[in-house]
Amino acid sequence: MxxxxxxxxxxxxxxxxxxxxxxxxxxxxxxxxxxxxxxxxxxxxxxxxxxxxxxxxxxxxxxxxxxxxxxxxxxxxSIMLMQSYGLLPWRTVYHNVLFALENSTLSKAEKHTRVLKGLALVGLSDRLNAMPSELSGGMQQRVAIARALAIEPExxxxxxxxxxxxxxxxxxxxxxxxxxxxxxxxxxxxxxxxxxxxxxxxxxxxxxxxxxxxxxxxxxxxxxxxxxxxxxxxxxxxxxxxxxxxxxxxxxxxxxxx
Ligand SMILES: Nc1ncnc2c1ncn2[C@@H]1O[C@H](COP(=O)(O)OP(=O)(O)OP(=O)(O)O)[C@@H](O)[C@H]1O
Ligand SMILES: [Mg+2]
CATH class of the missing domain: 3.40.50.300 (P-loop containing nucleotide triphosphate hydrolases)
Known part of the structure; x- marks a missing residue:
């Protein structure tokens, strides 16, 4: 059951x-x-x-x-994913996802792995250093999803x-x-x-x-x-x-x- x-x-x-x-x-x-x-x-x-x-x-x-x-x-x-992506415009894709783990007790290496895994899951491994303004709306939404995934919520x-x-x-x-x-x-x-x-x-x-x-x-x-x-x-x-x-x-x- x-x-x-x-x-x-x-x-x-x-x-x-x-x-x-x-x-x-x-x-x-x-x-x-x-x-x-x-x-x-x-x-x-x-x-x-x-x-x-x-x-x-x-x-x-x-x-x-x-x-x-x-x-x-x-x-x-639980993580809330909003319609507005809520990305920080002055941070790269990588650092936007990392931001979700800022207060976590994970080690630096673990955080790095989670960020890469989250971005890989949404197909953005090749845009780690892009700024949000350089991405399409769909890509920005994928970054927001990767950020939610990095937390590994239930x-x-x-x-x-x-x-x-x-x-x-x-x-x-x-x-x-x-x-x-x-x-x-x-x-x-x-x-x-x-x-x-x-x-x-x-x-x-x-x-x-x-x-x-x-x-x-x-x-x-x-x-x-x-x-x-x-x-x-x-x-x-x-x-x-x-x-x-x-x-x-x-x-x-x-x-x-x-
Ligand atoms: N913070 C708030 N204070 C007072 N009333 C609120 C507040 N937030 C929502 N409401 C009211 O509660 C009701 C439900 O709002 P809610 O945003 O949950 O609807 P919704 O189903 O998500 O609508 P939509 O499909 O337009 O997004 C509405 O009448 C709204 O005006
Ligand atoms: Mg609503």
Missing amino acids: TQSIIDVQALHKTYPSSNKAVLENVSLTIKRGEIVAFLGKSGCGKTTLLNMIGGFEPASSGDILLDGERVTKPSQK IILMDEPFAALDTFTRYFLQDEITKINKEQHMTILLVTHDIDEAIYLADRVIILAPNPGRIYKEVTIQLPRERDRASRDFQHYRELIFNEFHLSHEPPAIEYNI
Whole structure:
């Protein structure tokens, strides 16, 4: 039996500045090595949920357990990968990745090995001395992924990590993510607005409903790991999730002044 790595139990969140609940009664269990994608309308609380799992935002009530331990602050077990790459423009690719290990107790040689390994995993071994400004957006995102990998976290939390990239760079990075998940057995939580990305990457897709944010439906993707976007099975999931996504929220009221 695969052990669960994340347990979210009856989570509620209301930000102090408002009295409206953002998340209500969210419970979910995530197994080690699983890729779980979250889909939901803008504002339904996806980033909030990821921030809470990462320990950056406190729960109003309920619990989040990582490996059985209650999350109260950010830990080295989980790393958040943002849409903005967050690279330091005055540091080379190598030193940007090394930056993630600055406070670690690893030896200098171990840090060096981790940096090289992380950059090799994302195919950037030949750009160690480049500055971020000399890289394409996709390459900068790969540096950010390498930086997360160098920490060797158990969990990577990704908040729309590829939203700003062109289709083919996105496809390339999606394949990198599946490779890393397979090789390193990392657990990956991915927030995305892209249904295809969710089906291509995830073992499970969780659709959230808004106002307040809650789990609406869970779809297990029973496709082999090597996925074909053009296959009938893929198309079946595309239709299923598209329909569920639309049912998860009321369409916006549009007023016509004729
Ligand atoms: N720090 C904050 N203080 C007060 N309210 C917040 C804060 N952060 C988010 N919210 C509110 O919480 C709700 C959920 O926001 P969140 O960013 O989690 O949504 P989201 O699902 O990630 O949306 P998007 O898809 O647009 O990124 C929104 O109504 C937002 O205005
Ligand atoms: Mg968000």
